[in-house]
Amino acid sequence: MTARYCDAGALELGAGLEVLLGAVLEACPPGDEVEVAVASRAVALELPGWARVAGHEVIGEREEAPAGRRWLVRVRRGPTARVLAQPLPEPGPPAILRSGQLRTADWREGIRDVPEAADPGGGFVPLGAVAEAGGPAYGWNLNRREQLWSDDLAQLTEGAAATQWDATRDVPWDEAGPLPDFLERAVCQVVTFIAQNEYAAYYVPARFMAAVNPEFTEVLMWLASHVHDEARHVEVFTKRALVNGVRAYAFASAERSLHSLLEEPDFSASALLLNVLGEGSFVDLLEFVSTHAPDAATAAAARLAHRDELRHVHFGVTHVRQLLERDPPAKEKLVAAAEARAARLVDLSGMSQAVLEALTILAAGSLQPAQVSEGAAAVRDLMRRLAENRVGRLLEAGFDEPTARHVSDMHTPNLM
């Protein structure tokens, strides 16, 4: 058999010779022979032990004439593959770039589509990579596309990454007051209520993060951005409450509502209850706060959070709509989830009076009767918009009108 020739220069084991031989032998079919030229007898002497451990075999060695020059060691490639997988495929076309950007929506192109179902035991295999056999079996709980997917995920995740903000520096904290005492108390109560709700918006997606099959990488990216957004919302509204030293209540009624949100085990039902209904309501609430805020810091915090909530609502609406399109009977499950939550919250009648009063004072900016009257009108208007928009989002999510009204009516008076 003619052998390939490999000049190893002055390399020795531990200094790169094993790397060179590994690469050369890996490229050979089993049984092929490689003649390796090494610099000394000492290197020739250490190769048989290496070859045996690496699954190859040294079948001869001789000193190259004239004596004292190089040594030639013949190595036969062993039968085993180092990696327990199919050989890597030939390189495919390069990824699509648009204006120099590699967009997430394009990254599956020519590789693999989003699967309808993924192996619940599958591991962490980056898109395009070839999985080696023999890894431990995982037990993912969310493995079907329809349970998780929304066609806008790539854009939504990119939008989240592109519009990150900083609750420490992007809010003009030095413009948070001073406000009259009654007004500062009202603002503190409103932002404390919002922060309290944002905790739930954090925990609901966070509970699903570790259950999603890693094959749905876009979903992982989305949930990570969602949770990150909510952590920052908790941060920014907490900071607003703290900034002037005034304190407010975290109400038990809100807690009961939020607790029931965390009890929902289904991903899609949670998307309906949290993203469509809860965060949908918060879009309207935050818009109200940013419009009527008596100080620039509160207005900025509400405006920044509002931008994030729009994305979260968009995800929920698209996910639910696509689920209902693919699997119409899923409607029953979603409605049942809303009914079950409403049954748990049956004793919750109307939004907390203290929060309504705080919103009214916030909008009034004064305790003068005329301004208070305007504030009360603004809150009434908010309540009307909340109800209208809730139905609108449910219609957009694919529910028929009677169902949309039924689900909207059952929604928690706590807003989230």
Add this chain to the structure above:
Amino acid sequence: MADHARPLLVGAVAYHPRVVTVWEGFREYFRDAGLEVDYVLFSNYERLVDALLDGVVDLGWNTNTAYVSAEARLEGKALVLGMRDVDAGYATVLVARAGDPLTGLRDLVGETLALGSRDSGHAAILPLHFLGADGVPIDEVRLLRFDTDVGKHGDTGDSERRVVRAVAEGLARAGAIGDATWAQLRAERFPEADGLQVAWRSPTYYHCCFTARPDLDPELARRWLDLLLGMSYDDPSLRHSMDLEGVKRWLPGDKVGYRVLTRAMREQGYLPASPVE
């Protein structure tokens, strides 16, 4: 299910916690293939050989010195029931500092030679034998012994690392270790291996093997060996255990490669005087 009331019991030495992983994996393989196999771990090879001879275990996963002891006590009638691909063609290498003109054992006269644990075939018993076979009077070589693996027959590699360190530090002119150990130390970039070179390589011999008493049911022995040789390194459920055991392919094994160690152990008083070969 096996047609035996008792599973085939394999004894092995727990020289490292990974031995448990290895044998859990192998046991499952044999059981899935219909042969009930279980394992018992011992703290040293002497106890394993005693257990094999006393009938506590049916098979011993022995180092070469443990095998030779068992073989002697069984008067040459032990059964060899498999070895790793790496066990055939094992060698001892002599390592010295780079640039040292030392090329053979005779250059060690008047020098210090570092050796691994005294019960290690490849790092102590065989190097001494090869010295004698090359005509080097043992009393003209100073021995620097590192007896840190005694009972494990050098399986932890600890004493061999100390040998390499001693040579690197100039405490010994050369050191004797297994060629596979040397390759491993080089591959893991063991700092003291840098700046050393292989000065000499011994003739090859065998290392570990599965040893059984001659009264083992031949049918059971055949099934064991068939399944052992049937293990595939390409089987994902076996690869982890096989990697930990350092085997890519099992060989049936024979006794030819143990002759030199048997002579060496008799010379050095490890075996009874009556020759059994």
